[in-house]
Amino acid sequence: NAGVTQTPKFQVLKTGQSMTLQCAQDMNHNSMYWYRQDPGMGLRLIYYSASEGTTDKGEVPNGYNVSRLNKREFSLRLESAAPSQTSVYFCASNGQGAYEQFFGPGTRLTVL
Amino acid sequence: GESVGLHLPTLSVQEGDNSIINCAYSNSASDYFIWYKQESGKGPQFIIDIRSNMDKRQGQRVTVLLNKTVKHLSLQIAATQPGDSAVYFCAETSPLTTDSWGKFQFGAGTQVVVTP
Numbered sequence: 574n575a576g577v578t579q580t581p582k583f584q585v586l587k588t589g590q591s592m593t594l595q596c597a598q599d600m601n602h603n604s605m606y607w608y609r610q611d612p613g614m615g616l617r618l619i620y621y622s623a624s625e626g627t628t629d630k631g632e633v634p635n636g637y638n639v640s641r642l643n644k645r646e647f648s649l650r651l652e653s654a655a656p657s658q659t660s661v662y663f664c665a666s667n668g669q670g671a672y673e674q675f676f677g678p679g680t681r682l683t684v685l
Numbered sequence: 686g687e688s689v690g691l692h693l694p695t696l697s698v699q700e701g702d703n704s705i706i707n708c709a710y711s712n713s714a715s716d717y718f719i720w721y722k723q724e725s726g727k728g729p730q731f732i733i734d735i736r737s738n739m740d741k742r743q744g745q746r747v748t749v750l751l752n753k754t755v756k757h758l759s760l761q762i763a764a765t766q767p768g769d770s771a772v773y774f775c776a777e778t779s780p781l782t783t784d785s786w787g788k789f790q791f792g793a794g795t796q797v798v799v800t801p
């Protein structure tokens with residue numbers, strides 16, 4: 574039982590490059606989330622998927638797209654990376670109880 | 686421990702003392718309020734939650750208080766230890782169905798530093 578896994582752990586991109594951040598959970602959770610966290614700041618919701626087949630915008634969706642590939646996997650895509658997207662990205666999933674929100678280890682992304 | 690914008694407020698606590706971390710929430714319709722702990726370089730970790738129909742809940746060394754009148758949430762940590770040094774976030778949310786959830790709105794966080 575690995576919980577929430579994210580790949581890659583670190584990534585450096587040049588402005589304009591694209592990439593996909595992968596997230597998977599093995600807890601059979603319905604709800605999954607993508608957050609970004611800038612240095613010294615809180616978590617800001619980018620997109621979420623309340624259940625398989627649905628996705629909704631969060632607080633800061635511009636410049637990102639998501640895909641809920643199946644119940645386990647929820648990916649985040651940057652089509653044309655910008656320096657303002659330099660951040661740590663966390664994926665999370667939630668089970669039935671509010672106490673059942675688990676976070677992945679994060680992806681540290683730098684856009685030059 | 687109120688949010689003050691771009692810089693995390695810091696709470697310095699002596700080891701063994703009690704800590705109180707505060708949070709103001711925005712949505713009076715939220716059903717659950719949650720506290721998370723984030724250690725350096727790691728993702729947030731659930732500490733304790735409280736439902737909107739309660740005003741106090743206790744866990745192991747932690748107590749959460751909810752004041753809906755002023756939309757205020759607090760986390761009390763008893764006998765603070767060096768391992769409690771971390772950033773603490775509050776969040777508010779509501780379930781969409783019996784097994785799915787909507788948005789989690791996070792507060793800005795408070796850095797807790799435990800001194801010997």
